[in-house]
Amino acid sequence: xxxxxxxxxxxxxxxxxxxxxxxxxxxxxxxxxxxxxxxxxxxxxxxxxxxxxxxxxxxxxxxxxxxxxxxxxxxxxxxxxxxxxxxxxxxxxxxxxxxxxxxxxxxxxxxxxxxxxxxxxxxxxxxxxxxxxxxxxxxxxxxxxxxxxxxxxxxxxxxxxxxxxxxxxxxxxxxxxxxxxxxxxxxxxxxxxxxxxxxxxxxxxxx
Numbered sequence: 127x128x129x130x131x132x133x134x135x136x137x138x139x140x141x142x143x144x145x146x147x148x149x150x151x152x153x154x155x156x157x158x159x160x161x162x163x164x165x166x167x168x169x170x171x172x173x174x175x176x177x178x179x180x181x182x183x184x185x186x187x188x189x190x191x192x193x194x195x196x197x198x199x200x201x202x203x204x205x206x207x208x209x210x211x212x213x214x215x216x217x218x219x220x221x222x223x224x225x226x227x228x229x230x231x232x233x234x235x236x237x238x239x240x241x242x243x244x245x246x247x248x249x250x251x252x253x254x255x256x257x258x259x260x261x262x263x264x265x266x267x268x269x270x271x272x273x274x275x276x277x278x279x280x281x282x283x284x285x286x287x288x289x290x291x292x293x294x295x296x297x298x299x300x301x302x303x304x305x306x307x308x309x310x311x312x313x314x315x316x317x318x319x320x321x322x323x324x325x326x327x328x329x330x331x332x333x
Contacts, residue, residue: 137303140310141197147314153227154193158274159214159237162188163206164282166290174295176207186290186298188278189213191221191231196273196280198306199225203295211241222249232256232270281305 142152163178166185177184183206191200200217214237221228230252231245238255245253256271281287284305292298 134303137198137307137310140307140314141193144197144310144313145193145195147317148195150195151227153225154199155227155229156194157191157199157221157225157228157231158194158196158271159189159191159217159231159233160271160274160278161210161213161236162190162278162282164188164287164290169293170290171293174205174293176205178206181206186295187213188298188302189217190274190277190302191217192274192277193228194270194273196277197310198277198303199228201299201302203290203298203302210236211239214241215244218245218249218251218253222251230254234271277306280309 145152145154163181163183164185164187165183166175170185175185178187185206186203187206187208189202189204189210190198192198200220202213202217202220204213214233218231221231228251232254234256235258237253242253242255245251281302286301287305290298292301
């Protein structure tokens with residue numbers, strides 16, 4: 127319980143303000159879940175890290191539940207060898223307890239299987255699997271899922287989170303919340319999502 131609550135006060139208040147500024151209800155009705163394997167520093171205890179054979183990464187895995195805007199609802203950091211269907215249970219449970227208004231959560235195919243039944247039977251919530259099109263070749267943005275994937279990309283642009291340096295996984299979770307606080311403050315300050323300008327036209331050389 128303490129791990130779930132650690133460092134959440136300011137973060138949760140800002141998330142509500144960002145949602146209000148976007149014209150949404152303070153509490154979301156749907157969420158997204160994804161995981162990210164990240165390498166760890168040499169100082170991280172061996173018993174808190176593992177090897178993700180799929181991503182070929184030795185370190186830890188971050189499980190994150192966000193709302194449909196990509197704002198953090200729950201985060202859980204574990205060893206990278208933990209399977210998605212097992213590591214997802216804790217953040218889904220925390221989301222159920224802290225955000226009972228969330229009735230549906232979207233996930234990719236890595237979360238399919240018995241986790242769908244567990245979410246329905248134990249949590250009373252709907253875990254929807256977003257599947258790739260049968261004819262898909264190469265990378266394509268997945269419907270719904272792109273928001274949580276963007277959030278994972280946001281946090282890894284911060285040097286402290288590009289690699290996990292924390293001895294305690296709970297401290298890693300707190301660092302993620304602090305980074306999200308900064309992201310939300312900047313979003314509130316500019317009054318909306320970041321918009322990158324397009325490429326500038328090349329100036330013609332004088333003839």
